[in-house]
Amino acid sequence: MADLKIKLFGETLKSPLIMASGVFGYGDEYDFIDTNLIGAFATKGLSINPKEGNTTPRIVETAAGIINSVGLQNVGIKKFIEDKMPKIKNSKMKIIANFFGKSDEEYIEAAKQLNYVKEIFALEMNISCPNVKKGGLACGQDPAHVYKLTSEVRVSTKKPLIVKLTPNVTSITEIAKAAEDAGADAISLINTVKAMKIDIRTGRPMLGNQMGGLSGRAIKPIAIRAVYEVAKVVKIPIIGMGGIFSAEDVIEFFMAGSTCVQIGSAVFYNPDICATIYKDLNEFCTTNNIKKITDLRGKAL
Amino acid sequence: MSSKVLDREAVIEKIDNLSKDVISIWLRTKDLEFEPGQFLMIETPGFSLRRPFVIADKIKDSVRIIFKLRGEGTHLLSMLGVGTTLKTLAPLGEKFPEPDTKTIPILVGGGIGIVTMLPLAKKLSTNHKPIMLMGADTISSLILEQELKNFSQVITCTDDGTCGDRCNVVQLLEKYVFKKNDKYTVYACGPNPMLKAIGKFTESKNIKCYVSLEERMACGIGACLCCAVKTTNGIKRVCKEGPVFEAKDIKWNFVEEEI
Numbered sequence A: 001m002a003d004l005k006i007k008l009f010g011e012t013l014k015s016p017l018i019m020a021s022g023v024f025g026y027g028d029e030y031d032f033i034d035t036n037l038i039g040a041f042a043t044k045g046l047s048i049n050p051k052e053g054n055t056t057p058r059i060v061e062t063a064a065g066i067i068n069s070v071g072l073q074n075v076g077i078k079k080f081i082e083d084k085m086p087k088i089k090n091s092k093m094k095i096i097a098n099f100f101g102k103s104d105e106e107y108i109e110a111a112k113q114l115n116y117v118k119e120i121f122a123l124e125m126n127i128s129c130p131n132v133k134k135g136g137l138a139c140g141q142d143p144a145h146v147y148k149l150t151s152e153v154r155v156s157t158k159k160p161l162i163v164k165l166t167p168n169v170t171s172i173t174e175i176a177k178a179a180e181d182a183g184a185d186a187i188s189l190i191n192t193v194k195a196m197k198i199d200i201r202t203g204r205p206m207l208g209n210q211m212g213g214l215s216g217r218a219i220k221p222i223a224i225r226a227v228y229e230v231a232k233v234v235k236i237p238i239i240g241m242g243g244i245f246s247a248e249d250v251i252e253f254f255m256a257g258s259t260c261v262q263i264g265s266a267v268f269y270n271p272d273i274c275a276t277i278y279k280d281l282n283e284f285c286t287t288n289n290i291k292k293i294t295d296l297r298g299k300a301l
Numbered sequence B: 001m002s003s004k005v006l007d008r009e010a011v012i013e014k015i016d017n018l019s020k021d022v023i024s025i026w027l028r029t030k031d032l033e034f035e036p037g038q039f040l041m042i043e044t045p046g047f048s049l050r051r052p053f054v055i056a057d058k059i060k061d062s063v064r065i066i067f068k069l070r071g072e073g074t075h076l077l078s079m080l081g082v083g084t085t086l087k088t089l090a091p092l093g094e095k096f097p098e099p100d101t102k103t104i105p106i107l108v109g110g111g112i113g114i115v116t117m118l119p120l121a122k123k124l125s126t127n128h129k130p131i132m133l134m135g136a137d138t139i140s141s142l143i144l145e146q147e148l149k150n151f152s153q154v155i156t157c158t159d160d161g162t163c164g165d166r167c168n169v170v171q172l173l174e175k176y177v178f179k180k181n182d183k184y185t186v187y188a189c190g191p192n193p194m195l196k197a198i199g200k201f202t203e204s205k206n207i208k209c210y211v212s213l214e215e216r217m218a219c220g221i222g223a224c225l226c227c228a229v230k231t232t233n234g235i236k237r238v239c240k241e242g243p244v245f246e247a248k249d250i251k252w253n254f255v256e257e258e259i
Helices: A077-088 A104-115 A143-154 A172-181 A217-231 A247-256 A273-287 B072-079 B111-124 B145-149 B169-179 B192-204
Strands: A006-008 A011-013 A017-019 A040-042 A059-062 A065-068 A094-099 A120-126 A161-164 A186-189 A193-196 A211-215 A238-241 A260-263 B006-019 B022-028 B039-042 B051-054 B057-059 B062-068 B085-092 B104-110 B131-136 B153-158 B184-189 B208-212 B228-231 B234-237 B244-246
Touching: A017 A273, A040 A120, A059 A211, A065 A217, A077 A094, A077 A104, A094 A104, A104 A120, A104 A143, A120 A143, A143 A161, A143 A172, A172 A186, A172 A217, A186 A217, A211 A217, A217 A238, A217 A247, A238 A247, A247 A260, A247 A273, A260 A273, B006 B062, B022 B072, B039 B062, B051 B062, B051 B072, B051 B111, B057 B111, B062 B072, B062 B111, B104 B111, B104 B169, B111 B131, B111 B145, B111 B184, B131 B145, B131 B169, B145 B153, B153 B169, B169 B192, B184 B192, B192 B208
Parallel strands: A017 A040, A017 A260, A040 A094, A094 A120, A120 A161, A161 A186, A186 A238, A238 A260, B104 B131, B104 B184, B131 B153, B184 B208
Antiparallel strands: A006 A011, A059 A065, A065 A211, A193 A211, B006 B022, B006 B085, B022 B062, B039 B051, B039 B085, B057 B062, B208 B244, B228 B234
16 A cells, blocks of 8 residues: 655645545535545635626536636635534545635635634635736736735635636746745645637527636646646645546646645546545555655656 | 435446437436436546436336437437446436325426426326326427326427427417316426426416426536526525426526527
């Protein structure tokens, strides 16, 4: 048995596999899978006020991927704490609360409110939101804004702070560096790639919101490149994600510089994907005489 | 009683064409009990998402799905060989509620929506005398008529008049309800404009009406929030709180005409 445990924020995760935000609800839906082999899960993105999300259709399949435009629908932090936390606080998986805001003030307030929830292991700040105030420019695309926002959120919570980056930028390394300099404890990447599909029967966009975010196998090479680039410029842990479907994919993300990984849309195809990957990871490491999966970290750098 | 939600292995036993573009597949699987209205998510090899289909029937250890060839996923499923094993997440969603006491159940199916009514007609036939109103564009699309006749009194209509009345199922329902003076519970499945019209009509006549909605899905269990529908009680998930809803609760203005 290879050692697949990893260390994150001074704590040990029994598995390097984390369920990504958006695919795992609030952690209480997948009650029929084996959660023993999942290190942690990130909640659906939370905001101060509940959000209704976009008009349907919100999902469409494309070659080797899916485009979603859920639009950050969520019950709001208050309801999450009151209704959802009691159901998940005894979970064997560590809980990462993913959050976002419509303005810097909302981000800060969200971080403050989540700070009081004892069972939350870490916060993951989604700065890929296209609806923030600042001149229409998505905050996650401007290094100066990322620095300012991360600094302000950093002092608003005692929880470890993960900043989740969008790949829809010219230079992801500048953004990552800004987050690290501002005090982020980890970087997670990549969020979905902005994308679109048109229904050629009707001549109209397939998604109710016209555009959405592409995930799945199609984006893995983009994610690997982004993790590799970011790993060269930051010292804080990197949580890699984007199109992970197999143990081989996980190995690749480790070699690019990830400390652990998140699994997203693969869970739709195989709800028990983590158990499959965990078993295969163990086999891969054993076959290749790798004692600890952490030994692979940054091998390609 | 429905069995617990599990990701089961299902083996293709039989594939038939019910019309030029409607396929029926029997899947052998263990211990899968379901209630009418519930659905499954089935693996489509080579694709990123599974596909949701209502569970249409069950005989011994086999369940049946019936679907229209619409995109690449359904085409692939129709071409798989007998003996192929596919992972199947089931049973999912909520069932159709029982009809109100002393009412006659009227089941309304439009096009491929007729499929959803088959298990309901079968179940209700033990204690009730369901009426089945079914419609399609033309006679060759009018599927499952003979099977439904085993469980219900079937009345048909087609857009082109090749079978039954020349009208749509909404008009058929109006004609039927106006002719008699009984009390009814209506169950409907079909294209959204049809459901919307039936919802409006039944509400105006104070008839309880349940509809089964279709929406694009990813997880099937309420985690991803892709299949949202606006209701008077807030946003609901078609896969979890649905697919069956009371028609009067749906905010039809927000429901897409075609998905």
